[in-house]
Amino acid sequence: MSFSLDQGELLVVAGPNGAGKTTLVRTLARLSRPSAGTVRLGGAEWLDAPATRQREVGLLSHSTYLYDRLTALENLEFYSRLYGLADPQARIRSALEKAGALDLADRRAGTLSRGQAQRVSIARAILHDPRLLLLDEPHAGLDPHSIRRLNDALADLRTAGRAILLTTHDLARVPESAARFLILVEGRVVDAGRRDDARNGLERRYERAVAGSAGEP
Amino acid sequence: MSGLGPAVVIFAKDVRLELRRVESLATMAVFAGLVVLIFAFVGDPTPAELARTGPGALWASILFAGALGFERWFAEEERNAALDGLLLAPVDREFLFLGKWAGATVFLLALEALLVPVAATLYRLDLGGAWGAFAVLLVVVTIGYAALGTFFAAVAARTTASQLLLPVLLFPLSVPLLRAGIEGGQALAAGAGGDYRDWLGLALAFDVLFGTVCTMAFGTVIEE
Numbered sequence: 001m002s003f004s005l006d007q008g009e010l011l012v013v014a015g016p017n018g019a020g021k022t023t024l025v026r027t028l029a030r031l032s033r034p035s036a037g038t039v040r041l042g043g044a045e046w047l048d049a050p051a052t053r054q055r056e057v058g059l060l061s062h063s064t065y066l067y068d069r070l071t072a073l074e075n076l077e078f079y080s081r082l083y084g085l086a087d088p089q090a091r092i093r094s095a096l097e098k099a100g101a102l103d104l105a106d107r108r109a110g111t112l113s114r115g116q117a118q119r120v121s122i123a124r125a126i127l128h129d130p131r132l133l134l135l136d137e138p139h140a141g142l143d144p145h146s147i148r149r150l151n152d153a154l155a156d157l158r159t160a161g162r163a164i165l166l167t168t169h170d171l172a173r174v175p176e177s178a179a180r181f182l183i184l185v186e187g188r189v190v191d192a193g194r195r196d197d198a199r200n201g202l203e204r205r206y207e208r209a210v211a212g213s214a215g216e217p
Numbered sequence: 218m219s220g221l222g223p224a225v226v227i228f229a230k231d232v233r234l235e236l237r238r239v240e241s242l243a244t245m246a247v248f249a250g251l252v253v254l255i256f257a258f259v260g261d262p263t264p265a266e267l268a269r270t271g272p273g274a275l276w277a278s279i280l281f282a283g284a285l286g287f288e289r290w291f292a293e294e295e296r297n298a299a300l301d302g303l304l305l306a307p308v309d310r311e312f313l314f315l316g317k318w319a320g321a322t323v324f325l326l327a328l329e330a331l332l333v334p335v336a337a338t339l340y341r342l343d344l345g346g347a348w349g350a351f352a353v354l355l356v357v358v359t360i361g362y363a364a365l366g367t368f369f370a371a372v373a374a375r376t377t378a379s380q381l382l383l384p385v386l387l388f389p390l391s392v393p394l395l396r397a398g399i400e401g402g403q404a405l406a407a408g409a410g411g412d413y414r415d416w417l418g419l420a421l422a423f424d425v426l427f428g429t430v431c432t433m434a435f436g437t438v439i440e441e
Contacts (some may be wrong), residue, residue, distance in 0.1 A: 031301055033440060054307040065302030067230070067293065069237040081226040082306045109297075124302070 015184035058130035068110030227316025249282035271340030272402030310436030
């Protein structure tokens with residue numbers, strides 16, 4: 001596959017289970033090494049770039065990356081120290097606010113529900129204000145109110161010039177601010193579209209692509 | 218963040234987590250104490266035989282309890298895939314290893330602080346004025362063992378059979394350290410300072426060699 005993502009753009013990668021969405025996200029985050037191909041970030045080669053450039057990327061995954069025995073606040077303090085962030089308390093508060101998780105700050109991560117942990121994890125992903133935000137099925141486990149809040153936060157981040165790549169298997173949950181779509185099936189981009197034509201058949205094309213991958217007529 | 222800072226941050230986090238589950242260290246201490254106790258009953262030993270086998274029983278108990286500890290300490294990173302959270306940080310992976318290694322060393326030394334008085338009493342270890350030298354040996358051997366344990370816990374954690382794989386990888390490579398700990402301790406008990414220095418030197422060389430190799434190779438073994 002080959003695609004680009006501009007600053008201030010929200011790209012949605014949609015695909016059924018097993019399409020390769022998580023592999024794509026992990027590769028872009030440098031958690032998995034591809035067997036072939038290149039990735040460029042900010043015009044420079046990315047896969048072999050120094051570790052210090054890792055601060056340019058934030059990742060929200062299926063896993064929360066939180067330590068169960070630490071509170072949400074302690075988890076974020078740990079990550080802010082690890083990233084060497086200046087003024088960590090202000091950043092933590094801002095990230096928790098954006099993620100709608102301020103009320104969870106003093107709760108131990110191990111006591112949080114799936115949706116609550118996901119909100120804290122969103123705060124972790126945006127804590128260091130990355131230029132590229134990778135979101136792997138970010139709506140999983142969130143209630144409708146939290147989904148709206150997340151989509152609003154993504155719109156703000158996009159307006160602030162952050163590039164966002166979001167994966168989903170459910171086009172109905174895609175934020176309004178998404179401009180472009182890729183449909184991924186079995187590791188290949190089988191279709192692409194823009195927000196403009198999203199309502200003019202993209203969902204049907206997606207369903208056809210998914211059905212085709214499952215061997216349906 | 219540059220320099221040793223990330224390693225210190227990870228070390229501090231591990232200490233904080235460990236303090237929130239003191240039952241883990243307590244369980245390891247009880248297990249190690251039982252190993253020491255069982256060895257003391259094998260073959261109905263005389264007081265002289267007890268004193269001779271004491272260092273061996275002590276190190277065997279540390280070896281077994283340490284293997285339990287490494288697996289548990291690394292399991293904390295596997296839960297919620299927190300290890301991936303560390304790998305996402307703008308930190309060279311060598312420093313991630315150094316932080317984990319330092320934590321494991323301190324936890325093992327805490328275990329030994331509980332265990333040595335028990336072993337010394339049970340085995341009637343009389344080192345006279347050589348307890349300081351024994352403490353140095355203990356620290357040097359522990360540093361090397363913690364390096365190996367942390368490294369192989371990371372290797373094993375990336376497999377589906379981590380509990381089985383860890384001791385299989387760890388124990389054979391720990392033999393030189395175990396030998397240095399046992400023989401060095403026996404040399405101190407016998408008043409043979411020269412032999413002690415030889416075994417201490419072996420343990421130090423092991424620390425430098427395996428500490429370097431494990432640190433450099435860590436990034437590769439945890440990469441998918």
